[in-house]
Amino acid sequence: MTNSLLIKKKLENFNKTITVSGDKSISIRWILLASLANGMSKAQNLLISEDVSATIKAVRKLGIRVVLNEKICKIYGNGIDGFKYKKNLILNAENSGTLGRLILGFLVNTPNPIKITGDKSLSKRDFKRISDPLSKFGAILKLKNKKNLPLKIYGSKNLKPIKYVEKKGSAQCKSAVIFAGLRTKGTTIIKAKKSRNHTELMCKYLGLPISVKNKKKYDEIKIRKLKKINSFNYKIPSDISSSAFFIALTVLSTKSKLLIKNVNINPSRTGIIQILKRMGASIIFKNQKTYKGEKIANIEIKGGRTLNSINCPSKLNSGAIDEFLVIFLVAAKANGVSYFKDIGELNQKESPRLKWGSKILNKMGIKTITTNSSIKIFGNPYLKINKKIVIKDYLKDHRVFMTSVIAASVFGGTWNIHDKDSIKTSFPKFLDIVNSLKNNDKKKKYY
Numbered sequence: 001m002t003n004s005l006l007i008k009k010k011l012e013n014f015n016k017t018i019t020v021s022g023d024k025s026i027s028i029r030w031i032l033l034a035s036l037a038n039g040m041s042k043a044q045n046l047l048i049s050e051d052v053s054a055t056i057k058a059v060r061k062l063g064i065r066v067v068l069n070e071k072i073c074k075i076y077g078n079g080i081d082g083f084k085y086k087k088n089l090i091l092n093a094e095n096s097g098t099l100g101r102l103i104l105g106f107l108v109n110t111p112n113p114i115k116i117t118g119d120k121s122l123s124k125r126d127f128k129r130i131s132d133p134l135s136k137f138g139a140i141l142k143l144k145n146k147k148n149l150p151l152k153i154y155g156s157k158n159l160k161p162i163k164y165v166e167k168k169g170s171a172q173c174k175s176a177v178i179f180a181g182l183r184t185k186g187t188t189i190i191k192a193k194k195s196r197n198h199t200e201l202m203c204k205y206l207g208l209p210i211s212v213k214n215k216k217k218y219d220e221i222k223i224r225k226l227k228k229i230n231s232f233n234y235k236i237p238s239d240i241s242s243s244a245f246f247i248a249l250t251v252l253s254t255k256s257k258l259l260i261k262n263v264n265i266n267p268s269r270t271g272i273i274q275i276l277k278r279m280g281a282s283i284i285f286k287n288q289k290t291y292k293g294e295k296i297a298n299i300e301i302k303g304g305r306t307l308n309s310i311n312c313p314s315k316l317n318s319g320a321i322d323e324f325l326v327i328f329l330v331a332a333k334a335n336g337v338s339y340f341k342d343i344g345e346l347n348q349k350e351s352p353r354l355k356w357g358s359k360i361l362n363k364m365g366i367k368t369i370t371t372n373s374s375i376k377i378f379g380n381p382y383l384k385i386n387k388k389i390v391i392k393d394y395l396k397d398h399r400v401f402m403t404s405v406i407a408a409s410v411f412g413g414t415w416n417i418h419d420k421d422s423i424k425t426s427f428p429k430f431l432d433i434v435n436s437l438k439n440n441d442k443k444k445k446y447y
């Protein structure tokens, strides 16, 4: 079976209701915290994907029993000191920056050194951003080339609380330091640029010793030593980052309508909605509710609106950090020149995404001017593609693959998109859902 996807025609307009898979950030955080709880915790709608199964494999290697089936995941925690630190332990974070970085926070007191490895893409990514603050607690981290995986962490019995200023807007750095703070006597204080706050919300829901003051530009988080985590059940909401592909697909259509059910709309994740609405898209939240501190809603999207260019304010960046590739596609069809700045962090993702974003647009015939931290996109509301486009050698970045599928589905042309397996890291059901949007009267599969 070939691992590339050939798309030769656009997707017709649709009027459908879909449910996307569980949120990846929340799934990984639930596994890590449940593995340190007292007794059995259960999750429904846990994302079943490679990043999540790598997390399960990691806590199993630390001696935690996990029972997983299609519907329910059960984790049998042995308390906050319940990890078993075997000699020469190797944890493979595979493609997951979230796993590789967050778990280090809980390993700062390991009595035996632990090696963390990753796949080709993760091994190119920056781990100094995590080793810097964690070594201030007293742990020692030895990295390849002082920056990359594989790394070895040597824990300390005498952890000291730290003061840490998180300047990148990285939820992974912030969360790793929160977890290390929970292992440390005294008060750790973080001044963090705004980023997704699932860790804080889950810790607060669990009654862990953490307090958060939301200031205008940053959050101040205080953490004290953890005594106990009670086992906890969780119904994981759907992932807005997976929904984003279908939001963009509908916004770019001439008259489709879509309802996406039960999506996590935590305000630290809804940058894409704010950006696309400012560009003229029709997107509304329905049936809003709050679950264990997280906001959830159905999202209704209508296509066919005139799309305007945007000069995107930097304050919207952190809430849209995983969605820029599809936002760029919408800008490609907007009237005028869009400008996105202060987004250098995109080049720190599974692939250098700012580069890939402009590469995809250029292949589509859209002019861009790109620097290390910004992109100008010269939109064309009449864009139609009639040529052959090949997308390959992109470090198997799942979001590059899915963005290319959306572009092919909307703008036409013949697309040969390599490394279909990349979707397994975050959204294995992606192509099935795309197929389900095809109208029932046309029996043949879209792909």
Ligand code: S3P
Binding pocket: 024, 025, 097, 098, 169, 170, 171, 172, 173, 175, 196, 321, 322
């Ligand atoms: C994530 C944080 C973000 C995001 C990633 C998931 C998380 O990364 O891009 O997909 O779950 O904490 P950074 O912390 O590097 O911004």
